[in-house]
Structure formats: structure tokens, C-alpha cells
Amino acid sequence: MAGNSDPLTPRAKLAVTAGKAVAAASRAAGRGSGSVIGGRVALKLDPDLLARLAQNLDVVLVSATNGKTTTTRLIAEALRAAGPVVSNALGANMPAGITSALAGNSDSKFGVIEVDEKYLAGVARDTDPKCIALLNLSRDQLDRAAETRMMAEAWREGLAGTKSVVVANCDDPLVVWAASSSPNVVWVAVGQMWKDDAWSCPSCGGVMQRPGDDWFCGECGFRRPTPSWALSGDHVLDPHGSAWPIHLQLPGRANKANAASSAAVAAVFGVPPQVALERMYQVQAVAGRYDVVQFMQRDLRLLLAKNPAGWLETFSLIDPPPSPVILSVNARGADGTDTSWLWDVDYTRLTGHPIFVLGDRKLDLAVRLEVAGQHFQVCDSLDQAVQMCPPGRIEVIANYTAFQDLRRRVGN
Incomplete structure (x- = not known):
């Protein structure tokens, strides 16, 4: 990470100021938070602004079809145990919204950023993340989102050879295939309730075999990797085999899965599972969800x-x-x-x-x-x-x- 305490050039400072002014005007006009339009203006004035804003941060990116916003919030709470955090907590997850979120911050240690699936590779290039969390891929917004395997391929190509630690769900074959181009992957077993986008092998197109919780391709041998972290009932199992209780105010199994992935991410930054999971209890609702x-x-x-x-x-x-x-x-x-x-x-x-x-x-x-x-x-x-x-x-x-x-x- 850059040691310079103020990475912003005069042009970047102008871009930030202009973006904030436009966002404030948008809010005053009752048109929402203004974060997206403010970020767009700022990036027009300085196309490198996102990279400049991220360069003094330890960044984690979170991407998936489901669970991005909640997991981003859980990771942010966990990492606050180790220092101040800036995050796009309201879910504005394309480059403009991310830029706007980071522009509101000057002294954070960590950047916890939710990223729309289509923008992951580009945002990763700009922010040089220490960690990337990949939770799942499934069909969504059928008229404009890429077919799921195409999205997995874009991730696979965009993350090939990345220096980031990739924390990935080993129960989703599309995520495993996408993450497998990365040299440093931490596999987490959190399950996959919806399987209808993962019946054919993303590697060769063969039929996926799914005995119990396992999966493998009978044609090319592509198979579920062995996890080092796992969700087991109401506990997270860490790489040493220790079981840590999950206590959440958020309901349901999906949020326990999000917490397990979040604990694995927190460990990359040196926050132990017990501390991370205790802090996640603070989260009661996420941008109105579960309220x-x-x-x-x-x-x-x-x-x-x-x-x-x-x-x-x-x-x-x-x-x-x-x-x-x-x-x-x-x-x-x-x-x-x-x-x-x-x-x-x-x-x-x-x-x-x-x-x-x-x-x-x-x-x-x-x-x-x-x-x-x-x-x-x-x-x-x-x-x-x-x-x-x-x-x-x-x-x-x-x-x-x-x-x-x-x-x-x-x-x-």
C-alpha cells in the first residue's frame, strides 16, 4: 500500500468536491442519496479517481448474485475490530457508487466494497484488493445480465493471476471454476440451495454429478475442492477444526452462510473468528432488509x-x-x-x-x-x-x- 498520506492530486480533489456538490444537490431535489450521480461526475473529471481513493486502503471486494450487501455489511463490522472502515453500505455497487462512497472518507484503514458482478474485474484492477469474496452465481435480470457461465468466464479471465486472496464458495461450481484461475484461494463450504444454474460443467459442458453435498463432472474430472472453512449448523469451522458459534440478529440459513464467508475474509486481515462473529451480532437490518x-x-x-x-x-x-x-x-x-x-x-x-x-x-x-x-x-x-x-x-x-x-x- 502507498505510504503517501495524501494520494489525491489537485485534479482528484476537484473531482471529489464537484461530486459531493452534485450529490448534495440531488439529495436536496429529493432524487435519492445522490451517490451515483456524484460518483459519475467525479469520474468524468478524473477517470483515475477510484484508484487514487483506494491506494491507502486495505480493500476487500464482495461479489455475487445474492447476499452481496449483507455480506459486505458483516465484513465491515468484523474489520472494525482492527481499524476504521469505509464501505458502500447502501449497495451502490457500480464504479460511480463505489467512488462516491470512498470519496466520503479520508482516514479509514479498510475499504469493504460490494461490487456488481459485471464490474468485478475492472474494480479489482482499480482498487488492488487484498481480498476478493465470491459467494455465488445464479440467473438474475435475464434481459441484461450475461448468462451465468459467461459471467463466470468473465470473472475467471479478470481474476487470472491476481495477487488477491480469493475467498470462494466451494459448493457453487460456477464460483469454483471462476476462482480456479487465481493462485491463492481460500475455499469455504457454505452450501448451495439453488442448483438450477449448475447442472452442466462450466469447464467442459458435461453433466454435473451431485451425490449428497459433493459435486463433480464425470467427463473432465472438474470437482468440488476441499474447504478450509465450513458452515456447520450454527457454527463456523475454521482451518484448525475449531467450531465458533454464530449469533446473528439476521434470520435464516443464508445469513449464517454469509457470516461464515465473512469470518474467512476477516481472518485474511488478522481478525480472529471469535472476534469477527461477535461483532456481526450488531447487524440488525441491512438497507431496510429484515426490518x-x-x-x-x-x-x-x-x-x-x-x-x-x-x-x-x-x-x-x-x-x-x-x-x-x-x-x-x-x-x-x-x-x-x-x-x-x-x-x-x-x-x-x-x-x-x-x-x-x-x-x-x-x-x-x-x-x-x-x-x-x-x-x-x-x-x-x-x-x-x-x-x-x-x-x-x-x-x-x-x-x-x-x-x-x-x-x-x-x-x-
């Missing part, structure tokens, strides 16, 4: 699910029937405009729950639920759906922009 909010005399738990893998994990969290479930789906730019992924989700898991359907694409979702044999009601608004529910807790599951709409309505 329970009071609205119209009911308790609404807000859950984000953006793609089939995310919906599958979310269904495993919800209270048992007959707890009411509100589902909201949009198909705006940030969601991906193709809703055919709804047909990949197993909605029979909601049998027995009263279901209420909202969002721009509520009729697409209604057709899908009809075919799945579910009982549901289509509603015009959150207020109407909540009024139809009995007092008590309501599970509210939404994709990206629908989730933001709901947060605005409930004042979260």
Missing part, C-alpha cells in the same frame, strides 16, 4: 428477493402458515424488465398462507400463482393488502424497486 416496521396496526417484516435463488432462500425464513404474505414485483430498469424468471420460483412453498399480490407486474405474478394452485388476492396498494390481513405479523417479500417503493410507503 420489522409498524404500519396500520400491523408488524410488517420487509424481505428483499430479486431472483429465483433469493426467493427460495426467503421462503425458508417466513413464519409458518397461516401468516399472511404480501408479494410485490416490479420490472423497472433496476429489476430487469423480463419477468419470465417468476416461472423458476417454486410458489407451492406458500401453500396455506393467505397471499396478497402488488406491484407493476402483479398480473404476471397472479398468473404464475394461479398455475401453482395458490389462493391469492390482487391488490392496488400496500394499504389495501394490509387492511385485508388480520392483526399481527405480515411477511412482505418484494423485488428491488418494489422493495424501495414499500420502504417509502411505510416510512422506513
Whole structure:
């Protein structure tokens, strides 16, 4: 890492100042946080700004289809045990948003950065990360994201020969294939609930064999590597075989998996598992996800699910029937405009729950639920759906922009 205490040139300082001014104007106009537009302006003025801002930081990048934002938050909490952290905690994960987050910081030791899958290789080039965490790859935003194997190939080529320590999920064949071009990989076994993007071998196209928790290609011999870290029930097993308890306020198995990966990352920076896992308990909600909010005399738990893998994990969290479930789906730019992924989700898991359907694409979702044999009601608004529910807790599951709409309505 560079020893210079102030790496910013006059041009870079001008870019940071201009970016902050534009972001402030955007916020004042009620157009969101302003982080993306501020970052875009700053990068226009100094295209090397991200590299300059990162050069005095020990950086960890986090990329995946699911779990990026939560894992980034858990790692940031863990690393605060060893020094101040700057992070793009609100999930603005493309170069402009990342630049904006780092520009707000001057004296941090660590940069914990969530990165959109498509931008990983470029951001890695700019930030010279000490560690890169790769959690999973699955289908998402079908109209504009690359097919999953193409994404894995972009990672594989972009990370080939990297000096970073790559912390990777050994249970996802696409992640293993992508990470295998890196000379220094720490394998973590955290499971893979959604397997429908990993039935063919990413290396040769052969059929993947999946006995139990293992996997291998019967044609080319590509196989699951032996992990040095593992999630085992409510514990993380470290490379020495010690079991460390996971205590989280965040619900579900997926978040235990995120914590296990986070503990492996923290160890790369010298933070021991016990300390890392204790600090993760501080995280109650992540950018509104998992929050329970009071609205119209009911308790609404807000859950984000953006793609089939995310919906599958979310269904495993919800209270048992007959707890009411509100589902909201949009198909705006940030969601991906193709809703055919709804047909990949197993909605029979909601049998027995009263279901209420909202969002721009509520009729697409209604057709899908009809075919799945579910009982549901289509509603015009959150207020109407909540009024139809009995007092008590309501599970509210939404994709990206629908989730933001709901947060605005409930004042979260």
C-alpha cells in the first residue's frame, strides 16, 4: 500500500468536491442519496479517481448474485475490530457508487466494497484488493445480465493471476471454476440451495454429478475442492477444526452462510473468528432488509428477493402458515424488465398462507400463482393488502424497486 498520506492530486480533489456538490444537490431535489450521480461526475473529471481513493486502503471486494450487501455489511463490522472502515453500505455497487462512497472518507484503514458482478474485474484492477469474496452465481435480470457461465468466464479471465486472496464458495461450481484461475484461494463450504444454474460443467459442458453435498463432472474430472472453512449448523469451522458459534440478529440459513464467508475474509486481515462473529451480532437490518416496521396496526417484516435463488432462500425464513404474505414485483430498469424468471420460483412453498399480490407486474405474478394452485388476492396498494390481513405479523417479500417503493410507503 502507498505510504503517501495524501494520494489525491489537485485534479482528484476537484473531482471529489464537484461530486459531493452534485450529490448534495440531488439529495436536496429529493432524487435519492445522490451517490451515483456524484460518483459519475467525479469520474468524468478524473477517470483515475477510484484508484487514487483506494491506494491507502486495505480493500476487500464482495461479489455475487445474492447476499452481496449483507455480506459486505458483516465484513465491515468484523474489520472494525482492527481499524476504521469505509464501505458502500447502501449497495451502490457500480464504479460511480463505489467512488462516491470512498470519496466520503479520508482516514479509514479498510475499504469493504460490494461490487456488481459485471464490474468485478475492472474494480479489482482499480482498487488492488487484498481480498476478493465470491459467494455465488445464479440467473438474475435475464434481459441484461450475461448468462451465468459467461459471467463466470468473465470473472475467471479478470481474476487470472491476481495477487488477491480469493475467498470462494466451494459448493457453487460456477464460483469454483471462476476462482480456479487465481493462485491463492481460500475455499469455504457454505452450501448451495439453488442448483438450477449448475447442472452442466462450466469447464467442459458435461453433466454435473451431485451425490449428497459433493459435486463433480464425470467427463473432465472438474470437482468440488476441499474447504478450509465450513458452515456447520450454527457454527463456523475454521482451518484448525475449531467450531465458533454464530449469533446473528439476521434470520435464516443464508445469513449464517454469509457470516461464515465473512469470518474467512476477516481472518485474511488478522481478525480472529471469535472476534469477527461477535461483532456481526450488531447487524440488525441491512438497507431496510429484515426490518420489522409498524404500519396500520400491523408488524410488517420487509424481505428483499430479486431472483429465483433469493426467493427460495426467503421462503425458508417466513413464519409458518397461516401468516399472511404480501408479494410485490416490479420490472423497472433496476429489476430487469423480463419477468419470465417468476416461472423458476417454486410458489407451492406458500401453500396455506393467505397471499396478497402488488406491484407493476402483479398480473404476471397472479398468473404464475394461479398455475401453482395458490389462493391469492390482487391488490392496488400496500394499504389495501394490509387492511385485508388480520392483526399481527405480515411477511412482505418484494423485488428491488418494489422493495424501495414499500420502504417509502411505510416510512422506513
